[in-house]
Amino acid sequence: MTSQYVDRLSRTDRDMILTLVPEGARVLDLGCGDCSLLNQLVREKRIRGTGLDIDGMQLVNGLASGLNVYQGDLDDGLSDFPDQSYDYVILNQTLQVVKHPMLALEEVLRIGRYGILGFPNFAQWQLRRGLFFGGRAPKSPALPFEWYDTPNIRVLSIQDFFDYCRREKIAIVHQRYLMGGRWVKRLFWKRAVNLLAHIGLFVITRSDSGASTAPWRMPHSFESTVNAP
């Protein structure tokens, strides 16, 4: 029951990421698993992509559709990848499982012009209620794990992420929040997202990188401005 819900969640954030990536972009997916998101991006957005995962045998699916794959561990850093060599670097549902999230975020924005980041919000109200009234480590459809078997070793909220971006001069150029079963772009009362959203999905860039941080418009076509060094 719960796992079905999680599957649906991961499908829905995949659909949302598909709408965020422009046609023909160069995309690196960190923690790509079996490359299914990239495969879909290749089919629907004709991207050129690279899949990275710690499990090499999972990457075989990506090879067969002409993707480049790279077996590696995010926690070791990604020094083999040159600066600004991709248009988009995706880190979806991965930030909360890495040992060094700061390193991961730095690498995302070093390698990519934009980062696409998705993570579960640990401050969603059901989780707060569970902790407050139940007195137990919180669970929700987006976070269905017991404390002893959760892959999530980092606990962050959407507000934490806002604070981090401000401090690190990271611009959020686009955001989507999953509430209930629906994606929303913004709420009238901005701070309420931290209470209501199960999942936050953000497109980020370095404020000083020169990449556009203007109010986001969905590009219909995309001309890659990242050249191979």
Next chain:
Amino acid sequence: MERQSVGQVTPEVFVFGSREEPLELESGYTLGPVEIAYETYGRPNEDRSNAILICHALSGDHHAAGVHSPHDRYTGWWDGMIGPGKAFDTERYWVICSNIIGGCRGSTGPVSINPESGAPYGLDFPVVTIGDMVAAQKRLIDHLGITRLYGIAGGSMGGFQVLEWSLRYPEMVRSAICIASAARLSTQAIAFNAVGRSAITRDPEWQGGKYNGRGPEKGLAIARMVGHITYLSELLLDEKFGRRLQSANRLSYNFSTEFAIESYLDHQGSAFTKRFDANSYLYITKAMDYFDIARTYGPLKDAFADVRARYLFVSYSTDWLFPTDQSREIVRALLSRGKDVSFIDIESPHGHDAFLLEEEKLTRIVSGFLTGVNEEVSP
């Protein structure tokens, strides 16, 4: 699809480079005429665009798959990978494997007859390099009417040839599969080769390379024993042999072959002398020692600036002869140039030998990659 054998195959020989137009070698010497022994599996398509060249390692040869006669006990050295429904699927690809020059299994090498003297070359055979081996293969590929290889693949020293091909003839290589290999032979590996060569040249039977008949079998066997140790991991040696004694439960207190690992190495050494020539071993290990992309083509970043192939690098977690980092070094250079490159490090206890043993995993990776080559996403 069910995996099958390519069945019975017949080696062929291609001859080129008359004495008037010999093969020019990197050393400045020339060689000619040159014979190349090779085998093919599967069929060429109409425009011969489905050819895959397999490059063998130090002790391999052109007999990569199938059997030579129905009574053969052993199949070719990569039979698990080449055949209908296998990684190099002979229903789709035309697979070619040739014996390197300097080898002793049919291609021109120190055991061949020197046309100048009418006797075997011995040490009169010029020192050849990986580049020379590839230049000779190129003549064979031209002869077969292939203008662009769909792929080229090899492990260990075979990987050296793969890399050399992609650098020397970038327009002829569509995809390159480099397994358990490196951009240069490491100091440690040169050291082991040096011990092997010393064992051969210090065997009195070597006679300055002019031996007749069986030659320096003891030296060659020791060379192979040393080599074998480098192909296996510490973990595997421990698991497979441990401290077990071969035939007794009690220590013998003499110097006979006693431990199981001793007996295994003895067997590997003496079996090798029955199928390999000692001078050839000297020449081929020398060619490996000389291999150094940076020396020939400049720093790796620049060396790979103009390559056109899609690359796949596979390394093995316990390979200490060609460690994972040596593959990654090339991957990094290719990434810095924005080239298409994939890299997978297979978890395996088998050390360097894993490239011949971990066929299940390698099959999935290689067949996926080869399929993907056709799906090329336009840049």
